[in-house]
Amino acid sequence: MGYSLLRRIAVGSGALTVALTTAFGGVAAAVPQSVPSFDLTVALGQSTYNSGDDVTGSITITNTGSTDADGLSLVISNTNLQPEPQDWMNQWYGGRAxxxxxxxxxxxxxETILDGGKPIAVEAEVQGFNFAKDSNIATAAVIATRGSVDGVLYLDANGNGQYDAGEGLAGIDVSVSGGAPWHSEPAVKTNQDGHFAFTDIPSGAYSPAVDAGLVLPYTTWHVKDQTLPITLEARHKVSDALTAVVALDSDTYAADDTTHTTVTLTNNGDHDLPGITAKCDLSGEPNTLGQNMTGWGDLQAGQGVTVPAHATLTRQVSEPVPAGALSYGHIYLGCLFGQFGAGYEDGAAVSNTVSARVTA
Incomplete structure (x- = not known):
């Protein structure tokens, strides 16, 4: 006996009815099957924000149906806002929720306000298959405010990790960019004590920069409707003093071999270089060494070595040939060495690049 399957989807009611029709024209009893339905709410923390405020809020999603839902995505539209990454975004943006x-x-x-003269809005919609979508929007007013920065730029001459009298850097141009709306402020020059100031600037998030071949830690200044005190440590580029050499112990490896690398760091400067770590696998290719820094010991992120002034430091690194290397026929390694743990992303020393054959 043959039969055909008829489906009727009633999205508005959230019900899915399945009926079996026999070859003789008889209709079996309908079997209702529920589909998910949702209630979504977007809430902001305040109804009015100053332009220098961080905007916080939440999106609440409830499955009000009688069956589980898979393959969900969340679509968010922002007006006059720059979102910050959140842990849940990869799951809910990729249809895997x-x-x-x-x-x-x-x-x-x-989120961060982009323009202090315009209102903000966050709109969200939950999406997927075979269910009624739901969306919601939240809005708030923005009051444009202005503030100031009062700071000191210094070089930590005694290495104690803090500003001391006499360490201020004189005659250095300091500039900032950011704010709401985004813009660049004209550079100001530090005085004999390293002091600098930006007065009456639009509130918002700013990033600083300096000249004279110095580097700054990655940082953001959140200027509100008042004066923000700043103590800013500049450093010389690590690459001004440090040289880095990597060397493999062989020019050919089998696919299941373990590689051994000698790392040689030489400090040609007059001051110790603390907190030096490595960043390798810069290309992201599957045949590069240093993909997860296994075997790199105190050169891994979160640790760090100190290379004394006018001294050479060596480290031995062991790690397996990467799983994807055989299809490429070779491996290679090249690294950056810098004070990344302290936030100084610029000015790292660049090592040489080495390679070796990989055979079955």
């Missing part, structure tokens, strides 16, 4: 029936999830967010 799920939500059991009757369950709720709260997704917090934090």
């Amino acid at each position: 799920s939500l059991a029936h009757g369950a709720s999830v709260v997704l917090p967010f934090r």
Whole structure:
């Protein structure tokens, strides 16, 4: 006996009815099947913000249906806001989220105002297959405010990790960019004590920069409707003093071999270089060494070595041939060495690049 399957999807009611029709024209009893439906709410922390404020809020999603939901995505549209990354974004933006029936999830967010003269809005919609979508929007007013920065730029001559009298850097141009709206302020020059100031600038998030071949830690200044005190440590580029050489112990490896690398760091400067770590696998290719820094010991992120002034330091590194190297026929290694743990991303020393054959 043959039969055909008829489906009727009633999205508005959230019900899916399946009926079996026999070859003789008889209709079996309809079997209702539920589909997910959702309630979504966007909430902002305030109804009015100053232009220098961080905007915080949350998106609450509840599966009000009687069946579980898979393959969910969240689409968010922002007006006059720059979002900050959140842990939940990869899951909910990639269609990989799920939500059991009757369950709720709260997704917090934090965003930066782009223009102090315009209102803000966050709109969100949950999407997927075979269910009624739901969306919601939250808005807030923005008051344009202005503030100031009062700071000192210094070089930590005694290495104690803090500013001391006499360490201020004189005659250095300091500039900032950012704010709401985004713009660049004219550079100001530090006085004999390293002091600098930016007065009456639009509130918002700013990034500083200096000249004279110095580098700054990655930092953001959040200027509000008041004076923000700043103590800013500049450093000489690591590459001004440090040289880095990497050397493999062989020019050919089998696919299941372990590689051994000698890392040689030489400090040609007059001051110790603390907190030196390595960043390798800069290309992201599957045949590069240093992909997860296994075997790199105190050169890994979160640790660090000190290279004394006018001294050479060596480290031995062991790690397996990468799993994807055989299809390429070779491996290679090249690294940056710098004070990344302290936030100084610029000015790192660049090592040589080495390679070796990989055979089955």
